[in-house]
Amino acid sequence: MAYQPKSYRKFVATAATATLVATAVTPAFAAETGAAASFTDVPPRYKEAVDYLVDNKITLGISEDKFGTTQSIKRVDAAVMIAKALEIDIADRPDSGFTDVPTRAVAYIDALKAEGIINGKSETAFGSEQSITRGEIALIIANAYDLDGTSDKQFSDVSSRYADAVQALVAAGITEGKTETTFGTTDAITRGEFAIFLHRAELLPIEKVPTVTSVSAVAGQEAVTISGKVANASTASLVIVDSNNQEVYDQDVTVSADGSFSRTVNLPAGNYAYEVHAIEGEKVSAVKAGNFSVAAVNSAVVSASAANAKEVKVVYSTQVDKTTAENEANYTVNVSGTALTTANIEADLQADGKTVLISNKNGSDIFTNGNYYTVEVKDVLSKDLSKVANYKTGTLNYFDNTIPTVLSSELDGNKVRVYFNEPVSPAPATSGATPAAGVQVKIDGGAIQTGTSVNQDGKYYVEVPTTSDDRKAGVHNVTVYNAQDGDGNILAVSATQYTVLADTVAPSVVSVTPESSNTFDVKVSEKLATGSPTFEVKKGGVIFPINPATDVVVDPDDPTGLTYEVTVPATGTGGYNLYGTNENTATLSVKVTNIKDNSNLTGAEFNGTVTLTKDATGPKVLSANTNTVTVTGTGASATGTINVKFDENIRVLAPSKVKVYNKDGVLLTTVGTATAATGTDTLSIPLTVVPTAGTTYTVQLEAGAVEDLSGNDNVALSTTAAYSVSSNILATISNSGVNQFLVDYSASTTDMTTSATTVANYTLDGKPLPTGATVEFVGNKKTVLVTLPSESVTKTTQGSLQISKNVVNTAGQSVANANDTAVTNLVALTDNVKPVLTSGQYVNAAGNDDLAESAELTFSENVSATDLNDFEFTVNGAKITPNSISVVGGKAVVQFAPSNSTAGQVNVAQALVVKVLPTNEQTGGTGQVMDTKDAAGNTLTAGTTITVNTVK
Numbered sequence: 001m002a003y004q005p006k007s008y009r010k011f012v013a014t015a016a017t018a019t020l021v022a023t024a025v026t027p028a029f030a031a032e033t034g035a036a037a038s039f040t041d042v043p044p045r046y047k048e049a050v051d052y053l054v055d056n057k058i059t060l061g062i063s064e065d066k067f068g069t070t071q072s073i074k075r076v077d078a079a080v081m082i083a084k085a086l087e088i089d090i091a092d093r094p095d096s097g098f099t100d101v102p103t104r105a106v107a108y109i110d111a112l113k114a115e116g117i118i119n120g121k122s123e124t125a126f127g128s129e130q131s132i133t134r135g136e137i138a139l140i141i142a143n144a145y146d147l148d149g150t151s152d153k154q155f156s157d158v159s160s161r162y163a164d165a166v167q168a169l170v171a172a173g174i175t176e177g178k179t180e181t182t183f184g185t186t187d188a189i190t191r192g193e194f195a196i197f198l199h200r201a202e203l204l205p206i207e208k209v210p211t212v213t214s215v216s217a218v219a220g221q222e223a224v225t226i227s228g229k230v231a232n233a234s235t236a237s238l239v240i241v242d243s244n245n246q247e248v249y250d251q252d253v254t255v256s257a258d259g260s261f262s263r264t265v266n267l268p269a270g271n272y273a274y275e276v277h278a279i280e281g282e283k284v285s286a287v288k289a290g291n292f293s294v295a296a297v298n299s300a301v302v303s304a305s306a307a308n309a310k311e312v313k314v315v316y317s318t319q320v321d322k323t324t325a326e327n328e329a330n331y332t333v334n335v336s337g338t339a340l341t342t343a344n345i346e347a348d349l350q351a352d353g354k355t356v357l358i359s360n361k362n363g364s365d366i367f368t369n370g371n372y373y374t375v376e377v378k379d380v381l382s383k384d385l386s387k388v389a390n391y392k393t394g395t396l397n398y399f400d401n402t403i404p405t406v407l408s409s410e411l412d413g414n415k416v417r418v419y420f421n422e423p424v425s426p427a428p429a430t431s432g433a434t435p436a437a438g439v440q441v442k443i444d445g446g447a448i449q450t451g452t453s454v455n456q457d458g459k460y461y462v463e464v465p466t467t468s469d470d471r472k473a474g475v476h477n478v479t480v481y482n483a484q485d486g487d488g489n490i491l492a493v494s495a496t497q498y499t500v501l502a503d504t505v506a507p508s509v510v511s512v513t514p515e516s517s518n519t520f521d522v523k524v525s526e527k528l529a530t531g532s533p534t535f536e537v538k539k540g541g542v543i544f545p546i547n548p549a550t551d552v553v554v555d556p557d558d559p560t561g562l563t564y565e566v567t568v569p570a571t572g573t574g575g576y577n578l579y580g581t582n583e584n585t586a587t588l589s590v591k592v593t594n595i596k597d598n599s600n601l602t603g604a605e606f607n608g609t610v611t612l613t614k615d616a617t618g619p620k621v622l623s624a625n626t627n628t629v630t631v632t633g634t635g636a637s638a639t640g641t642i643n644v645k646f647d648e649n650i651r652v653l654a655p656s657k658v659k660v661y662n663k664d665g666v667l668l669t670t671v672g673t674a675t676a677a678t679g680t681d682t683l684s685i686p687l688t689v690v691p692t693a694g695t696t697y698t699v700q701l702e703a704g705a706v707e708d709l710s711g712n713d714n715v716a717l718s719t720t721a722a723y724s725v726s727s728n729i730l731a732t733i734s735n736s737g738v739n740q741f742l743v744d745y746s747a748s749t750t751d752m753t754t755s756a757t758t759v760a761n762y763t764l765d766g767k768p769l770p771t772g773a774t775v776e777f778v779g780n781k782k783t784v785l786v787t788l789p790s791e792s793v794t795k796t797t798q799g800s801l802q803i804s805k806n807v808v809n810t811a812g813q814s815v816a817n818a819n820d821t822a823v824t825n826l827v828a829l830t831d832n833v834k835p836v837l838t839s840g841q842y843v844n845a846a847g848n849d850d851l852a853e854s855a856e857l858t859f860s861e862n863v864s865a866t867d868l869n870d871f872e873f874t875v876n877g878a879k880i881t882p883n884s885i886s887v888v889g890g891k892a893v894v895q896f897a898p899s900n901s902t903a904g905q906v907n908v909a910q911a912l913v914v915k916v917l918p919t920n921e922q923t924g925g926t927g928q929v930m931d932t933k934d935a936a937g938n939t940l941t942a943g944t945t946i947t948v949n950t951v952k
Contacts (some may be wrong), residue, residue, distance in 0.1 A: 034515070039067040046192040049199035058084045058198070062191075069192035071950070076105045076128035078137065078194060079118060083108035085198055088115065098126040117143045121838045122860045123794075130839045131950065134178075135185035136438040137197060138165040138590055145201045148857035155183040174200040186913065186947050210278035210285040212236070213259070217274060217292040221317060224292055226274055227262040229255075233278035233285065236261045243271045252279070267294045267463040299382035301391035304375035306398050308422040309365040309486025310455060312358040312375055319353030320388060321381040324626070331358055332376040335366060336823075349457055349561040353383065357458055357715065365486040367398040383625035392805065392814075395822075400487040409478045409498040411471060413529055413598045415463040416443060416481055418496060423455040424462065427482035427490045440481040443470050471598070473502035503599035503607050509592050515565060517710065519580060520590070521555060522564045526597055535566055539586055542572040568612070584614045615710040619646040619681075621719045627699075629691055629723035640687035642671075642721045644699055650706045652676050653713065657705035660685060661698040668697075676706065691723040728816035729809060733801055733825035739788040741801055741827050742778075750807045751781035756815075761804040762786060788832075796831045796936055800824055831936035836860040837916050839947035841855065842908045843893070851905040855882075855912055855948050857892040863940065865892040867931035869922045870940060872915040875906060892932075912948040916940055 039061055042050050053059045059081050062068035083090065088111045097107075109126060113119040118140055121127035135158070142165035149171030158166050158533055166183050174197055183732035189197075215228030230236050233255065240249035248267065255261040271293050278285035298361050299318040307313035309526070312333055316325075324330060326347045333340045340360075345716035348357050360366060367373065378390040407419040418441060426438050438450040439462045448470075451462035462480070470476060476498050483491040510523045522535070535546045537662050546552060546566060555563035568588065571577055578586050588610055595603030621627070626645040631638055642660065652658075658674040661667055672686035683706060685699065698720050704713045729748045736742040745752050755761055757775045760768065768773075772789030786801070802824040807815040815823055839858055842852035857865075868885050873894070883895045883904060894914075897904030906912060919942070922928040930939035 022354065030713070039065060039069075041066050041069050042192075045071070046195055049195035049791065050192075050646065052199045052202065053081065053085075053195050056085070059195075067191060067195075067309045069195075070190050072131040072188035073191050073194050074128065075126060075130050075132045075136070076101060076109070078113055078132045078140070078189075079126075080105050080108045081194075081198065082117070083112055085202055086144055088112065095676070096120070097124055098128075099124050100128050101126050102128065110761060114145075117910070118642075122836055125838060125860055127838060131188035131947075133185065134183060134187050134189045134193070135159075135162040135166070137189050137194060138169050138175075138183075138185075138732075140161055141165075141174065141197060141201050142168045143400070143459070145172075145204060147201075147204075153177065155185075157182045157185050159185065169197070172201070172204060172740055186945065187911070188947065210280045210283045212276050212278045212285055212288040215276045215288045215290065217290055219272075219292040220269060221295050222331045223264055223266050224272070225262060225264045225292055226276070227260070228276060228288070230278035231259055233259070233280040234539050235279040235284075237275075237277040237279055237284075238263055238354050239275045240265065240267070241273050248272070257367075261802050268631075269294050298809070299386060299388045301377050301388065304377060304391065304393055305396060306367050306373065307357065307458075309367050309400065310359055310363070310423045310755070312366065314356040314358065314375070314377060316354045316356075316380075316382075316388065319383040320349070320356075321385060321532050321626075322349050322353075324379060324381045325349045327379075330377065330379045331356075332378075333358060333366065333373065334376075335373045336371045340366065351557070355458070359455070367486070369399050369401070371398040372396065373398060381623070381625050385625050387625055394804070398707070400485065401489060404483050405487045405488045405493045406480055406483075406491070406494040406496050409496045411466065411498055411500050412463070413527070414466055414471070416441070416466050416470060416476075416478065416498065417461040417463045418451070418478060419459065419461045420483065421460070422485050422731075423453065423460045424483040424485055424491070425453055426450075427484040427492075439483045440608065442479040442481070444476050446470075449845065456533045466859070467676075471500060473500050475499050503597065503601060506601040507595050507597040507603040509595065509603070509608070510562075512590055512608050512610045514610055514612050515835050517612055518568045518570065520566055520568070520588075520612065522566060522590070522592060523558075524562050524564070524595070525603075527561055529596045529600070530597050532594050532596045533564075533592050535564075536591040536593070537566070537568055538589045539572065539576070539578070539592075542576045543576060544568050544572040544578065544588070578612070579614045584616060585611055586614070587611045615648075615708065616712060618712040618714045619648050619650050619706060619708045620714070621645065621717060622647050624720045627719060627721035629687075629695070629697065629721050631690055638690045638866055640689070640691045640723070641686065642685040642697055642699060644683040644685070644721065645721060646681045646683065646708075648708050649679055649681050650708055652683065652705070654702075654705050657702035658685060659700045659702075663696055665698070667775060693724060694722075695721040697722055717897045729813050730817065731803055731807075731815050731823045735828050736785065738830045739793055739832060741786040743784040743786060743803065745782045745809070745815070748782055748811075748813065750810045752777075752784070752807070752809050755807045756781075756784050761807050763802045763804070764788075765799045766802070788829075791833050793829045793832050795829070797829050798826045799829045801827045831934065832938060834938045835863050835932075835934045836939045836941045837914065837944045837946055840912070840914055840946055841950050841952040842906070842912070842948060842952050844908070845905050848905075849951075850907055850909070852908050852951070853896055855894045855896070855903050855906075855914070856952060857894060857914065857946075859892070859940070861934050862890040863887065863892065863932050869924070869928065870895070870917060870930055870932045872917050872921075874913045874915075875910050880904070880906070908949075908951050911934075913945060914948060915945045916942050918942040 017565050039050065046069055052323050062071065090107040090111040093107065093110040096110045098109060101109050109118065122921045139162060147168035150167045151170040153170050155166065155177055162185055167224045177878045210233035211231045213231050214231045215226065217224055218228045226238060236253045236255055238251060239247065240247065241247050249265050253261045253263045271291070273289065273291050275287045275289045277287055299316060299320065302315040302317050304312065304314045316669045317393055326349050328342045328345050328347050331347060344361055345358055346361050350357065372395050374393050374395055376392040380388045382388055404424050407421055409416060409418045424439055438452055440448050441451045441462060441464045442448045443874065449464040451464045452460050478498065480492050480494045481492070507528055508525045510525050512520060512522050535552060537544045537546055551567045553563045553565050554561055568578060590608050590610055592606040622645050628643045629640060629642045630643065635638055652674055655674045659667060660671045670688040672688060674683055674685045676683050698718060700718045701714055701716065703716045707713045729745060732744045734742050745756065757777060759773055759775050762769055762775060770789055770792035772792065774787045776785055777783065778785045802822050803815050805814045805816050805822055817823055836859060838858050840857045843856055845851040845853040865885050865887050872881060873880050883898055885892055885894050896906055919928040919930055920926065930942065932940040
């Protein structure tokens with residue numbers, strides 16, 4: 001559980017705490033918990049606080065008999081004590097990035113940093129060994145215990161950085177300052193003072209304030225779901241306004257026991273803003289707000305990713321056209337740099353009409369652990385034949401280390417099926433044993449059988465034949481052995497059950513309905529046994545023989561499996577046609593026999609009629625979106641073809657009635673004879689001139705140009721077909737100044753879109769560009785300048801700048817290399833992070849432990865320091881002027897007095913305050929420069945102040 005501020009935590013008094021608030025305790029208990037009594041350096045003023053910290057295992061003394069009350073405390077030790085006092089969750093926290101934290105404290109400091117309670121001296125240094133100041137402790141405790149408030153006390157030594165925190169501590173009664181006018185902000189806090197601060201903070205009363213702790217809005221098509229969490233509140237108030245600031249929603253939302261809430265609101269497409277308050281009685285929290293955009297309902301790819309080792313799953317937002325959704329050429333799956341061959345894969349639209357599963361035709365695995373892959377979808381149409389936006393994933397990684405799971409089992413006819421969450425196969429043999437031919441299954445403790453693995457329509461199961469006992473009414477226990485998925489994860493054994501209900505009801509035919517001019521559907525009441533039923537179809541005395549192998553199929557569009565689709569032959573016995581001359585309907589008698597279910601119950605013979613209607617409508621073009629222009633071959637041998645798709649199979653009657661026009665309405669003579677292959681629904685028109693990208697043709701068919709297989713002619717119609725070529729744009733990346741990179745898109749024939757200046761479309765060494773980076777057009781819309789911000793590059797080195805393939809030009813072409821990989825180039829990176837003065841120590845004079853002849857200053861990185869003018873040195877408020885400054889071993893040594901002289905030495909009992917001066921405050925004022933620099937020439941950060949009060 002993540003840490004919550006004190007005001008939202010349930011405070012449970014420990015035994016030690018109880019001693020602080022109870023009126024009396026027994027002598028034995030007092031002796032057991034009176035930790036301060038064992039220390040010889042704990043005055044009465046600190047006793048309660050020390051008892052609390054020691055008894056609650058927040059800290060120990062510096063020895064068995066000393067607490068170290070008057071000693072300063074290191075930043076790392078203070079952080080650990082605060083984390084323990086807060087009982088903060090330290091598990092699985094992100095790395096703080098600090099490199100100077102001892103192992104014993106890493107988890108605590110990572111947790112405090114993640115919760116925003118502490119910061120370091122720099123991005124990589126926490127300053128673990130430095131003494132922590134009273135000002136720093138004020139900031140940390142105010143953050144940790146969520147304190148605010150003001151007081152009448154005003155301190156002369158509290159800068160704006162510490163002002164709010166100090167006021168909050170004084171208002172909470174945690175401290176009164178060192179004197180009436182000073183807080184001691186830069187003084188190192190003692191262990192005794194720290195104990196008092198922390199103890200008082202722990203005992204603060206709990207104020208249950210309604211608060212919105214988190215909220216987010218997830219918008220989709222014509223709807224938004226706003227979810228979040230509140231603390232100390234039973235209700236959340238949700239208000240939504242549109243782009244005109246008109247209120248469109250205002251309701252209270254009840255929250256659950258854990259404080260969470262969620263509300264889905266249907267809204268038209270547009271931009272909106274929302275506000276959420278937490279409410280408890282008369283108390284109302286501060287607002288949390290945000291913005292979201294609701295999209296119109298358009299057909300789009302929702303996701304495309306590996307479902308398992310054998311399948312890619314593509315999910316659309318709406319139902320899609322079966323023909324284009326199952327066209328393998330509309331999918332590109334690139335696995336670790338190699339595209340799957342279109343001829344070897346198959347795409348299968350599922351019963352929901354929104355999901356397509358792509359798999360290898362031979363059933364082999366597509367993925368293995370460690371693969372990276374991309375999925376691209378293009379040219380798919382929605383069910384209403386509008387275009388689905390082309391879609392391409394970023395680079396995804398495939399890894400599966402989870403064993404397969406048994407979902408359920410059932411009796412299906414004469415077989416038992418065991419369903420899994422993914423495709424499974426037999427696990428490999430062990431100890432030289434021969435592997436099983438399939439996953440093994442045992443029913444009701446009987447013989448182990450080898451199952452047949454099936455992967456069909458997103459269902460994964462293993463089936464085995466059954467005995468009559470296995471099919472008896474009741475609960476049956478199934479044990480499954482050695483199921484392995486495509487990534488080698490093995491389910492050694494699993495148990496499941498299936499239930500067979502006593503079946504006393506015979507199956508029956510529920511309905512017979514016409515489907516098309518030569519097909520009808522027969523729906524039954526329950527699943528029938530294999531080989532059942534038998535159909536007889538007559539028109540009068542003419543029999544139309546039904547071949548069960550070719551003319552009867554279980555309707556794939558009925559997921560229940562209860563519908564049989566029956567196709568009636570065009571002619572019956574004696575050569576009679578289904579439709580006679582001038583007949584537009586045919587009434588057929590239908591007899592269904594051999595109706596048996598899996599319990600061997602026989603249904604009554606069914607006799608009924610169905611009337612089919614002759615197709616009297618000519619063929620129609622499905623949609624301009626289904627028409628294509630294709631080019632085959634290359635160079636001089638290249639040829640083009642216009643393909644016009646109809647709603648049914650066609651024959652060409654009069655090729656001369658097919659005419660093609662260019663975009664200017666000019667009739668083309670460079671076309672060949674229109675044809676239609678037997679049994680197809682596509683009219684093909686050859687082009688003797690290879691089309692160019694972006695060309696749109698208009699195809700006109702006069703009446704009677706084509707006919708359907710029932711002899712119905714087309715009516716005059718006009719449609720279009722466009723030729724589009726997808727090609728990548730090459731880009732080059734070069735350095736252009738310090739931490740600036742020029743991206744040249746001049747290979748594009750059109751201007752780039754704003755995607756080229758979207759910062760998120762560029763990464764450096766695989767990570768987002770640093771906050772504050774800019775990407776802008778320069779000179780034209782084919783040249784982009786990428787600029788990294790100051791304080792963002794810590795070392796002079798090289799990095800990999802990569803351009804996302806989401807960058808496109810106005811023609812919709814993506815930026816990528818010829819092999820369809822992202823454009824990447826190494827660029828020069830120059831250190832632009834200013835060094836920071838972080839700490840200092842006195843260096844004793846020879847033979848005198850009380851005097852320091854110099855001070856050693858430490859920086860966040862090695863620097864060159866040659867001019868004392870960059871610094872101001874004060875002792876007890878009085879400025880001093882050291883003798884010299886030099887760099888030794890990466891640290892700056894400030895000499896207080898000439899060699900062998902005690903005149904300028906500093907007594908180590910007094911703190912030395914060192915401030916880095918801005919140039920305008922340096923001696924001489926205007927015209928001064930900062931001489932202290934790092935190796936890259938970055939000048940020292942001005943304004944930093946440290947206190948030197950320890951001896952090396």
